[in-house]
Amino acid sequence: MNIACIAHDKKKDDLVQFMTAYKPVLESHSLFATGTTGTKIIEATDLSVHRFRSGPLGGDQQIGAMIAENKMDLVFFFRDPLTAQPHEPDINALIRLCDVYSIPLATNMASAEILIAGLSRGDLEWRGLVKGKGRPEFNEN
Numbered sequence: 001m002n003i004a005c006i007a008h009d010k011k012k013d014d015l016v017q018f019m020t021a022y023k024p025v026l027e028s029h030s031l032f033a034t035g036t037t038g039t040k041i042i043e044a045t046d047l048s049v050h051r052f053r054s055g056p057l058g059g060d061q062q063i064g065a066m067i068a069e070n071k072m073d074l075v076f077f078f079r080d081p082l083t084a085q086p087h088e089p090d091i092n093a094l095i096r097l098c099d100v101y102s103i104p105l106a107t108n109m110a111s112a113e114i115l116i117a118g119l120s121r122g123d124l125e126w127r128g129l130v131k132g133k134g135r136p137e138f139n140e141n
């Protein structure tokens with residue numbers, strides 16, 4: 001599975017803790033992250049992570065583009081709901097695309113725990129059937 005990992009600054013420690021705890025599950029998947037989040041995950045876990053641009057510099061949009069192209073299967077996005085972000089439109093766009101395309105999205109640790117449990121037991125195998133294909137349900141390729 002292709003998995004996106006993103007965290008706002010005050011949530012980065014939480015995400016790193018999560019990635020560390022579930023490294024045995026995550027290391028058999030392809031991991032993607034926004035720039036700073038990716039650096040912190042790599043430093044703490046030594047997991048292989050493809051890093052996009054930093055969120056405020058377009059990283060959220062790069063991950064959104066993968067969702068639109070049906071190439072992202074799962075998103076962990078540990079949001080900070082108490083701090084204004086300069087790139088709020090990009091954040092909303094990414095979350096919106098998850099909803100447009102029914103991509104599983106966890107925006108906090110508690111939801112992430114549920115999704116990773118589902119990932120471990122194969123609940124997301126259906127993504128393998130549709131990934132990389134067009135979006136016939138949207139009448140487009």
Ligand SMILES: O=C(CO)COP(=O)(O)O
Binds near residue numbers: 006008037
């Ligand atoms: O701002 C972000 C997501 O909206 C995260 O970006 P960084 O991982 O580069 O800090």
